[in-house]
Amino acid sequence: MASTIKDVAKLTGLSIGTISKVINGGAVLEINRILIEKAIKELDFKVNETARSLKTNRSKTIGIILPSLENYFCTSVVAYVEQYLSKHGYGTIICNYREDPEVEKEKLNFLVNKMVDGVVIIPSGKVKDEIINILNRDVPVVLIDRLIKGINCDAVLVDNFNASYNAVEQLITRGHKRTAIICGPKDVYTSDERLKGYLAVHENYNLEVDNNLIKFGDYYLKSGYDLCLQLIEMENPPTSIFVTNYDMTLGVITALNEKNIKLSEEISVIGFDNIGMSKIVKPSLSIVIQPMEQIGEAVAHLILKRIKGDKTNYPNVTRLKAELVMKDSVSNVNY
Amino acid sequence: MASTIKDVAKLTGLSIGTISKVINGGAVLEINRILIEKAIKELDFKVNETARSLKTNRSKTIGIILPSLENYFCTSVVAYVEQYLSKHGYGTIICNYREDPEVEKEKLNFLVNKMVDGVVIIPSGKVKDEIINILNRDVPVVLIDRLIKGINCDAVLVDNFNASYNAVEQLITRGHKRTAIICGPKDVYTSDERLKGYLAVHENYNLEVDNNLIKFGDYYLKSGYDLCLQLIEMENPPTSIFVTNYDMTLGVITALNEKNIKLSEEISVIGFDNIGMSKIVKPSLSIVIQPMEQIGEAVAHLILKRIKGDKTNYPNVTRLKAELVMKDSVSNVNY
DNA sequence: TTGTAAGCGTTATCAT
DNA sequence: ATGATAACGCTTACAA
Numbered sequence: 001m002a003s004t005i006k007d008v009a010k011l012t013g014l015s016i017g018t019i020s021k022v023i024n025g026g027a028v029l030e031i032n033r034i035l036i037e038k039a040i041k042e043l044d045f046k047v048n049e050t051a052r053s054l055k056t057n058r059s060k061t062i063g064i065i066l067p068s069l070e071n072y073f074c075t076s077v078v079a080y081v082e083q084y085l086s087k088h089g090y091g092t093i094i095c096n097y098r099e100d101p102e103v104e105k106e107k108l109n110f111l112v113n114k115m116v117d118g119v120v121i122i123p124s125g126k127v128k129d130e131i132i133n134i135l136n137r138d139v140p141v142v143l144i145d146r147l148i149k150g151i152n153c154d155a156v157l158v159d160n161f162n163a164s165y166n167a168v169e170q171l172i173t174r175g176h177k178r179t180a181i182i183c184g185p186k187d188v189y190t191s192d193e194r195l196k197g198y199l200a201v202h203e204n205y206n207l208e209v210d211n212n213l214i215k216f217g218d219y220y221l222k223s224g225y226d227l228c229l230q231l232i233e234m235e236n237p238p239t240s241i242f243v244t245n246y247d248m249t250l251g252v253i254t255a256l257n258e259k260n261i262k263l264s265e266e267i268s269v270i271g272f273d274n275i276g277m278s279k280i281v282k283p284s285l286s287i288v289i290q291p292m293e294q295i296g297e298a299v300a301h302l303i304l305k306r307i308k309g310d311k312t313n314y315p316n317v318t319r320l321k322a323e324l325v326m327k328d329s330v331s332n333v334n335y
Numbered sequence: 336m337a338s339t340i341k342d343v344a345k346l347t348g349l350s351i352g353t354i355s356k357v358i359n360g361g362a363v364l365e366i367n368r369i370l371i372e373k374a375i376k377e378l379d380f381k382v383n384e385t386a387r388s389l390k391t392n393r394s395k396t397i398g399i400i401l402p403s404l405e406n407y408f409c410t411s412v413v414a415y416v417e418q419y420l421s422k423h424g425y426g427t428i429i430c431n432y433r434e435d436p437e438v439e440k441e442k443l444n445f446l447v448n449k450m451v452d453g454v455v456i457i458p459s460g461k462v463k464d465e466i467i468n469i470l471n472r473d474v475p476v477v478l479i480d481r482l483i484k485g486i487n488c489d490a491v492l493v494d495n496f497n498a499s500y501n502a503v504e505q506l507i508t509r510g511h512k513r514t515a516i517i518c519g520p521k522d523v524y525t526s527d528e529r530l531k532g533y534l535a536v537h538e539n540y541n542l543e544v545d546n547n548l549i550k551f552g553d554y555y556l557k558s559g560y561d562l563c564l565q566l567i568e569m570e571n572p573p574t575s576i577f578v579t580n581y582d583m584t585l586g587v588i589t590a591l592n593e594k595n596i597k598l599s600e601e602i603s604v605i606g607f608d609n610i611g612m613s614k615i616v617k618p619s620l621s622i623v624i625q626p627m628e629q630i631g632e633a634v635a636h637l638i639l640k641r642i643k644g645d646k647t648n649y650p651n652v653t654r655l656k657a658e659l660v661m662k663d664s665v666s667n668v669n670y
Numbered sequence: 671t672t673g674t675a676a677g678c679g680t681t682a683t684c685a686t
Numbered sequence: 687a688t689g690a691t692a693a694c695g696c697t698t699a700c701a702a
Contacts (some may be wrong), residue, residue, distance in 0.1 A: 013675045049448040050388045051695035069410035079404045091445045094429040110426045113384040225615050257592040258617040282593040386679035551689045
């Protein structure tokens with residue numbers, strides 16, 4: 001059905017060696033090159049990448065593994081990584097492990113089988129051996145958003161500790177003495193970092209931490225909604241809330257709206273991740289913005305560098321800064 | 336580095352033919368099978384899928400192409416398709432074409448090169464030749480959510496016309512004479528279907544259509560927000576709004592909250608797609624729910640059937656019904 | 671510059 | 687039941 005180099009050779013009367021050369025950019029008589037290119041077009045010949053991969057051990061494709069297709073941060077970063085790699089001639093295979101470490105392992109093996117030249121992963125943190133296995137095969141891996149104990153590996157992280165510290169500091173310096181934090185799951189690296197920032201700034205300002213104001217969600221909308229309701233229904237509710245991802249921020253805003261609690265006037269909120277949101281909510285929402293595009297670029301840059309064989313500065317752990325955009329959803333408290 | 340059949344053969348003293356047989360389930364002496372399996376474990380031998388693909392012309396993987404990683408419907412359906420295929424032993428390669436038909440073409444070719452056994456796509460509608468090309472190579476294709484003129488091909492669709500008809504009918508029968516619709520882009524198949532349902536029900540109820548109440552967004556949150564503001568600021572605003580996707584529904588709710596316009600009491604709204612939302616918004620949001628999971632299952636089922644060579648009932652266009660969940664965001668109008 | 675042939679790791683055919 | 691071998695389509699020495 002699909003034509004092969006052999007067909008092109010037959011049609012042109014040249015050998016497959018010569019055909020291969022024009023495909024891969026070797027030196028060929030101009031007259032033959034033209035002849036061959038014409039034949040290629042005529043036959044609609046496409047290189048069989050599988051055969052090529054088998055021979056060269058390279059596939060010009062990179063695997064990207066993410067935990068969920070329903071998380072704004074993840075899909076956004078992955079989209080940027082893909083876009084950047086695509087620009088550089090690399091195809092991408094995106095795999096979703098649905099927050100399931102077992103599936104994560106499967107996908108890792110799947111990508112190895114597909115002979116990807118590199119792996120980019122937003123890991124669960126619970127899978128280690130399979131990643132080491134890939135590294136041992138000399139396939140570069142770049143971790144996004146979290147390190148994994150026992151693995152020495154390139155990574156691109158956001159300085160979540162300081163992002164959180166700075167956000168909460170803004171609330172504290174405006175007089176908020178009771179700031180709640182809605183974290184992600186306890187066992188997630190970034191979630192923990194953000195909590196640590198919250199705790200550290202309290203300590204540095206000599207403010208007592210009320211454990212009732214520390215809530216753990218699951219990064220989905222509903223948990224933001226539920227936890228926000230819990231907070232505002234406390235007998236001694238917080239005067240401000242720091243929410244640590246986009247979907248939960250959406251839930252918090254929804255809960256406040258429903259209860260007719262006015263942003264800024266009655267409660268101050270700093271949200272996370274989605275700049276678009278900031279503009280839509282009124283009063284405009286203060287927000288921590290992770291540099292998705294920068295992350296994507298850094299990741300793509302790093303993996304391409306490794307694929308080229310450049311091992312300088314290994315392992316490279318890039319830490320990017322989040323930006324804090326203060327808007328009108330935060331007010332001063334006067335006692 | 337990684338071991339091959341040859342290594343297993345050497346270690347066991349048997350031939351590669353025999354090894355291959357136990358891998359693929361042929362008849363082998365029990366004693367040898369045990370020997371071989373032990374060796375396979377010992378060497379951590381894994382079949383080289385690339386070599387296998389080259390030989391068999393099958394890859395046990397299916398390509399999934401979607402227009403955006405930031406659209407709830409798309410990612411949700413794709414996640415289900417993937418989950419179902421995975422259960423049946425098929426790997427998946429997910430490709431994002433970022434709403435760009437040129438990228439869509441690239442991805443289609445990429446997947447052909449990767450020798451996928453089938454292609455599942457949520458198409459832009461603007462790419463035709465590349466899909467036909469794939470079909471001509473005898474690689475089955477299943478379209479999701481839209482048909483493409485000039486292509487005879489399996490597809491799984493939602494009956495958007497009736498979904499829309501039924502939703503708007505609910506508003507009309509409750510006395511709403513001015514119902515706005517926030518559509519997706521004009522050139523999107525499903526968007527058009529939903530508009531047609533809206534128009535048809537108006538005609539059947541002998542209600543005049545005010546073209547000012549028909550708005551076209553882009554399926555992103557902000558356009559729902561912006562268009563909702565436009566609507567409520569009209570001199571003769573609608574008494575109800577039908578929003579035709581999830582992200583725009585989010586935008587509409589945000590706009591209404593911001594303007595302190597009470598759902599149901601002051602304006603009725605029927606939204607789209609995300610059942611989770613319905614519960615979070617108060618009063619609870621009436622909503623059209625597309626059967627994402629059913630779609631995913633139908634798609635996976637269909638493509639697997641075609642891959643097996645079963646061409647019965649081709650092309651199979653499955654039309655699934657959306658469900659209308661009426662909640663408290665819709666009120667009766669008494670004139 | 672061009673052609674020939676080996677080899678990538680499988681599967682599958684055909685003797686044995 | 688097992689083993690030897692050709693073939694899948696390509697790249698890459700090496701020979702011509």
